[in-house]
Amino acid sequence: MTELKKKEKIGTPDTADRQSGAVMVVGGGIAGIQSSLDLADSGFKVYLLERTPAIGGTMAQLDKTFPTNDCAMCVISPKLVGSGRHLNIDLITNAELMGIEGDAGNFTVKVKRHPRYVDSEKCTGCGACVQNCPVSRIIYAVELDEVELERKDLDIVMPLLEDSAGTRGSLMPVLQAIDRHYGYLPKDVIRFISGKLDVSISEIYNIATFYNSFSLVPKGRHRISICMGTTCYVKGAEKIMQKLCRDLGTEPGGTTEDLRFSVEAARCIGCCSLAPAIMVNDRVYGRVKLSDLSGILKEYE
Ligand code: FES
Numbered sequence: 001m002t003e004l005k006k007k008e009k010i011g012t013p014d015t016a017d018r019q020s021g022a023v024m025v026v027g028g029g030i031a032g033i034q035s036s037l038d039l040a041d042s043g044f045k046v047y048l049l050e051r052t053p054a055i056g057g058t059m060a061q062l063d064k065t066f067p068t069n070d071c072a073m074c075v076i077s078p079k080l081v082g083s084g085r086h087l088n089i090d091l092i093t094n095a096e097l098m099g100i101e102g103d104a105g106n107f108t109v110k111v112k113r114h115p116r117y118v119d120s121e122k123c124t125g126c127g128a129c130v131q132n133c134p135v136s137r138i139i140y141a142v143e144l145d146e147v148e149l150e151r152k153d154l155d156i157v158m159p160l161l162e163d164s165a166g167t168r169g170s171l172m173p174v175l176q177a178i179d180r181h182y183g184y185l186p187k188d189v190i191r192f193i194s195g196k197l198d199v200s201i202s203e204i205y206n207i208a209t210f211y212n213s214f215s216l217v218p219k220g221r222h223r224i225s226i227c228m229g230t231t232c233y234v235k236g237a238e239k240i241m242q243k244l245c246r247d248l249g250t251e252p253g254g255t256t257e258d259l260r261f262s263v264e265a266a267r268c269i270g271c272c273s274l275a276p277a278i279m280v281n282d283r284v285y286g287r288v289k290l291s292d293l294s295g296i297l298k299e300y301e
Contacts, residue, residue: 024049024109026097029057033079040088048083049111050093056080063267064230156181157189161196171199175207175214184215220255220262222300225279229268232276240276243290
């Protein structure tokens, strides 16, 4: 628990009128960021408090904004950068407001900072610590001893690694080839190639979980992607998702028991004029109606 030092108090009793000109904004979503920028531009010292490790909130996770269909990141990115660089704004992230005392113009707040395990003064967000984490390297070494691929898997994986000449830059094509062959990235194969390419497991998981095209669990032979982008959503994509999942007995992100179909939500697939749109493997179906679904599924039986 940290009590902000006297000079950081929201309001100082030393000032003649007991008004300080410092403000704390709680919540680093788009509203909190914009409020902080407006206040800071007006000359107030702003402490922007955010519970999660980074500001941005839900809007930073959106594709488009309603009703203008503007790109969410295009709107919020300049504000994120602006609030990070503004001399009048102090970002206090990964922290919670625990108490507040005083009255208008002279508040003292108690803030609980959660540990970050890195020196935030020095961190540039480069990710090198993840790749060189001594803890994960120990786990990686221990796990590596246990990895023994079956002959049939070795016959598939070794030629891929030989083609790549064992270089780090070849990780992506190797992962793509493995995903193509197995339909997902099996855990043992990931551990095996991490040793062969000398790339840490955490780095491979970083990539595997960043790209939607990779999966860590078995996928169906046919991948059905239902576009949940703004245009498709307002044209009924959610109902399509519900009906499809009901018909196939699975859920969004799931795979049917016979491993025939996987169903996943996608962001705008670039066919907004055909909304609502779905993709099965590489084929796009536009202006899909609920009554079309059984016919589409039959094509892949
Ligand atoms: S929003 Fe669905 S294709 Fe663009």
